[in-house]
Amino acid sequence: MQVKIVAERCQGHGMCNMVCPSVFKYDDDGFGYVVPGLEQVPANLADDVSLAEIQCPERAIVIES
Amino acid sequence: MARRRRLNEALSAAREYDPYTSEWLEQEFETYALLREELPIARVESRGRTERGDTGGSWLLTRYDDSCAMLSDTDTFSSQASSYPERPWIPQAIDPPAHTAYRRILNKWFTPDAMTAMEPHLEQFAGELLDKMLEKDEFDFVADFADPFPTVIFCELFGFPLEDYPQLMDWKNTLMHSSDGHGRGRALALAKAEELGIELDDDGEIPQDRLVEIWSNTGAALYEYFGKLLETRRQAPQQDMISWLIDAEYEGERPLTEEELLDTLFLMFMAGLDTVASALGLIVKTFAEQPDKRREFVALMDDSRRLMLAIEELVRYNAIVLLPRRVTRPVEFDGVRFHVEDQVSCPTMAANRDPEQFENPDEIIFDRVPNRHMGFGHGPHRCLGLHLARRELRIALVQLHRRLPDYELHPDHEPELFGGMKGASSLWLRKA
Ligand code: HEM
Ligand code: SF4
Numbered sequence: 328m329q330v331k332i333v334a335e336r337c338q339g340h341g342m343c344n345m346v347c348p349s350v351f352k353y354d355d356d357g358f359g360y361v362v363p364g365l366e367q368v369p370a371n372l373a374d375d376v377s378l379a380e381i382q383c384p385e386r387a388i389v390i391e392s
Numbered sequence: 393m394a395r396r397r398r399l400n401e402a403l404s405a406a407r408e409y410d411p412y413t414s415e416w417l418e419q420e421f422e423t424y425a426l427l428r429e430e431l432p433i434a435r436v437e438s439r440g441r442t443e444r445g446d447t448g449g450s451w452l453l454t455r456y457d458d459s460c461a462m463l464s465d466t467d468t469f470s471s472q473a474s475s476y477p478e479r480p481w482i483p484q485a486i487d488p489p490a491h492t493a494y495r496r497i498l499n500k501w502f503t504p505d506a507m508t509a510m511e512p513h514l515e516q517f518a519g520e521l522l523d524k525m526l527e528k529d530e531f532d533f534v535a536d537f538a539d540p541f542p543t544v545i546f547c548e549l550f551g552f553p554l555e556d557y558p559q560l561m562d563w564k565n566t567l568m569h570s571s572d573g574h575g576r577g578r579a580l581a582l583a584k585a586e587e588l589g590i591e592l593d594d595d596g597e598i599p600q601d602r603l604v605e606i607w608s609n610t611g612a613a614l615y616e617y618f619g620k621l622l623e624t625r626r627q628a629p630q631q632d633m634i635s636w637l638i639d640a641e642y643e644g645e646r647p648l649t650e651e652e653l654l655d656t657l658f659l660m661f662m663a664g665l666d667t668v669a670s671a672l673g674l675i676v677k678t679f680a681e682q683p684d685k686r687r688e689f690v691a692l693m694d695d696s697r698r699l700m701l702a703i704e705e706l707v708r709y710n711a712i713v714l715l716p717r718r719v720t721r722p723v724e725f726d727g728v729r730f731h732v733e734d735q736v737s738c739p740t741m742a743a744n745r746d747p748e749q750f751e752n753p754d755e756i757i758f759d760r761v762p763n764r765h766m767g768f769g770h771g772p773h774r775c776l777g778l779h780l781a782r783r784e785l786r787i788a789l790v791q792l793h794r795r796l797p798d799y800e801l802h803p804d805h806e807p808e809l810f811g812g813m814k815g816a817s818s819l820w821l822r823k824a
Contacts, residue, residue: 340774341504345700345782357499381762382704384770
C-alpha cells in the first residue's frame with residue numbers, strides 16, 4: 328500500500344494526524360504530509376491509513392495498492 | 393397531487409424560513425428534509441439582510457454536495473462583506489489569499505500537538521467543575537459546566553484575565569443572543585435598550601432596526617477592552633495568544649496593525665467562546681433524551697479509537713453553525729442562477745443530515761465511517777479551533793459520564809434553546 332497527500336487539496340485540518348499520527352504529520356502551517364520513509368505503508372498501520380483516507384474531509388489522501 | 397402539495401409546503405417553508413428563533417428548532421430537521429427533497433436550492437426570505445442594508449437575493453442550500461462545492465469555491469462564494477476591506481473579522485470574513493496569510497499565523501497555535509499539551513489542564517479543570525456540580529442532585533448543566541468550561545479555557549489560552557469572565561460572557565450574550573430565544577441574552581439586551589433609551593414595540597420586544605444600536609454599543613465596549621489588553625501586553629508580554637499576536641508578522645514582512653489585532657481578537661471571541669458550550673449542551677440534551685445512545689457511549693468511551701469516531705458523530709448530529717457566503721460573479725449552480733451580491737447560506741445541520749451522504753442521518757451511529765461531516769465547516773475556513781474543540785468535548789463527556797452515567801431531563805424545567813448559531817442556554821438535569 329502506497330499513500331500520499333495531494334498538497335493542492337489539503338486544507339491542513341489534521342484529521343489524518345488524529346487518526347494515524349505515525350504516518351501523517353503536519354508542517355509549521357498545519358498542512359499534512361506523509362512521514363518520509365512511510366509512503367510505503369507498513370502492514371500494521373494499513374487500517375489506520377485507510378481510515379484516514381476515508382475520513383479526510385478534503386479527500387486529499389490518495390492510496391494506491 | 394401529493395407531490396404538488398409537498399412542493400407547495402416547501403415553497404411556504406422557504407418563504408417563512410427564519411432559523412433565528414427557538415421555535416424554529418421544533419421542526420428544523422423536518423423542514424430541512426422537505427426543502428432538500430423539493431427545493432434543494434431554495435430562494436428564502438432572510439431576516440437580518442434588510443437590517444444590514446444588504447441587497448440581492450437569499451438562497452438556502454440543504455444538500456451536502458452543494459454545500460461542499462460552495463464552501464470550496466471561495467472565488468465565487470466569498471466570505472467577505474461588501475464593505476471589504478473595511479474592518480473585516482479576521483480570518484473568518486476574508487478570502488484567500490489574505491485569508492491564507494492570516495491562517496498561517498494562527499494555525500501553529502492550534503495544532504493537535506499544541507492542544508494535546510493542554511489536556512492535563514483540561515482534565516483537571518473539567519473534573520473540578522463536575523465534582524462541584526454533582527454535589528447537587530439537580531443542576532443546570534449549561535450554567536454549571538457547559539458555559540464555564542470552554543470559556544475559562546479560552547480566556548486562559550488567550551490571556552483574558554479570568555476575573556473578567558462574567559463581563560466577557562455578558563458581552564458575548566448581548567452580541568450573539570439578544571433575540572434568538574436565549575434568556576440571559578435577551579435580559580441583557582433589554583437592560584441595554586433601557587440604558588440607551590430605546591423604546592420597545594407593542595410586543596415588548598426591541599425593534600429589529602434598533603438592535604443594531606445595542607450591538608454597536610456593546611461592540612465598542614469590547615473593542616475598548618481589547619485595546620487596553622493589547623496595551624498591557626505590549627508593556628509586559630506573557631505566554632498567551634495576545635502576546636504572540638502582537639509579535640506575529642504578516643507574511644513575515646510586517647507586524648499586524650492595531651486594527652488587525654483588534655479584529656482578530658474580536659473574531660476569536662465570537663468563534664471560540666460560545667461554540668463548545670452550545671455543542672456540549674445539545675449533546676448532553678440528546679443523551680438525556682436517548683438513554684440507549686448514552687449507554688452505548690458509556691460502554692465505548694474507554695476505547696480511544698471508538699471514542700474519537702463517536703465524538704465526530706456527535707458533532708455531526710449536533711451541528712450548530714449556519715454558513716453564509718456572498719456571490720461575487722453571476723454563476724449557474726445546478727440550474728439556478730445566482731446574481732452578484734446574492735447571499736447563499738448552508739446550514740451545517742442541514743448538510744449533516746443529507747441521506748445521500750449519511751445513511752440513516754437522523755440516527756446517532758457512533759462508529760459511522762466515513763463521516764466527513766460539516767460540523768466544523770469545510771474548505772479553507774474550516775474551524776481553526778477544531779483540535780481544541782474535539783479535546784474539550786471528549787474530555788468533558790468522558791469525565792461527566794464516568795461520574796454520572798445516568799441522568800434525565802428535569803421534569804419541572806424545560807430546556808431553554810436558542811436558534812441561529814444554535815445551542816442550549818439552560819439544561820436542567822437530575823440524577824436518575
Ligand atoms: C464544537 C465547537 C465548534 C464548532 C462546531 C465550530 C464550528 C466552526 C465552523 C463551522 C467554522 C467555519 C466558519 C466559516 O466557514 O465561515 C468555524 C470557524 C472558526 N472557528 Fe470554530 N467551531 C468550534 C469551536 C471553536 C473554538 C474552540 C475556537 C477557538 C478557540 C474556534 C475558532 C474558529 C475560528 C477562528 C474560525 C474561523 C476560521 C476561518 O475563517 O479561517 N472554533 N468554526
Ligand atoms: S486530513 Fe486531509 S485535509 Fe486534513 S491535513 Fe490531512 S490530508 Fe490535509
